[in-house]
Amino acid sequence: MALTREYCDDRARDAAEAASLATLDNVRRRELRSEAAWREMSxxxxxxxxxxxxxxxxxxxxxxxxxxxxQPATD
Incomplete structure (x- = not known):
C-alpha cells in the first residue's frame, strides 16, 4: 500500500490526540515521536x-x- 499525505496526516492527528490523553510520560513521548514521524512522512x-x-x-x-x-512556417 502506498502512503498518501491524507493517511500520514490522519495518523499524525491520531498520535497527537493519544499524546494529549496519555497519563504516562513515556507513552506521551512515544506518541509525540510518532506524530513527528508521520508529519515528516507527510x-x-x-x-x-x-x-x-x-x-x-x-x-x-x-x-x-x-x-x-x-510545424512548417506559413508565410
Missing part, C-alpha cells in the same frame, strides 16, 4: 508531489515548444 510526500508537478509542467512546456518548432 512533508516528504508533499515535496515529492510538488517536484513531480514541476517536472511534468516542464515536460509539457518542452513538448509544446518542440511541436511548435516542428
Amino acid at each position: 512533508d516528504r510526500i508533499r515535496q515529492t508531489e510538488n517536484a513531480r508537478s514541476i517536472r511534468e509542467a516542464q515536460r509539457r512546456a518542452e513538448q509544446a515548444l518542440i511541436a511548435r518548432e516542428s
Whole structure:
C-alpha cells in the first residue's frame, strides 16, 4: 500500500490526540515521536508531489515548444 499525505496526516492527528490523553510520560513521548514521524512522512510526500508537478509542467512546456518548432512556417 502506498502512503498518501491524507493517511500520514490522519495518523499524525491520531498520535497527537493519544499524546494529549496519555497519563504516562513515556507513552506521551512515544506518541509525540510518532506524530513527528508521520508529519515528516507527510512533508516528504508533499515535496515529492510538488517536484513531480514541476517536472511534468516542464515536460509539457518542452513538448509544446518542440511541436511548435516542428510545424512548417506559413508565410
